[in-house]
Amino acid sequence: MANSPLNLQAVYTAPDTTKVFTHEIPAASSTDSFAAKQSHLATLQSLIPKLQEGINVFLTERMEEDKKAQGAISEKEAREEENYGEEVVEEDA
Template sequence: MAPEKPTISASYASPEPSLARTFQHEIAAPLRRDHSVAEKKAYLSELRGLVTLVQAEVNVFLTERMEEDKKAAGAKDAERDAKEEQNYGEENVEEDA
């Protein structure tokens, strides 16, 4: 059985299981102690690039989530505003309780 390739990953946990995400990328070659300086530099360069890539993916995902949340909140606000306008100037028993 071949050894698993090393990966870099970030996980997003959510109370809603369908929103949980893992962002993961394989690292081309593991760093061993007997690597030359040039190989170590190449490894670290790849690692730095993958960290930036994972960060960008997480940012895109979270931005999309925020936009969806804003739309959902906007719909609720519009519904509340419509109800308030409909009852404008009238006593609202629900609020007085």
């Protein structure tokens, strides 16, 4: 492996925008040894959640912008969003 830096990268593409998420992976001094390979993989493993977090923040912002552009949301959508991630048992009236 060359000693130049590598990038962990994800690209979001939509009709109206493209966003590139990049994290630099420091170049390993040598990948010949098991310890160097292990260190390189550990670095990569630590960067993946950071990349995911950046993507999630961006997509959440996009969703909020889309909601504002669409105007008010329905009562059902408001309840669903309020209870997102929670199990809700609706009672029969």
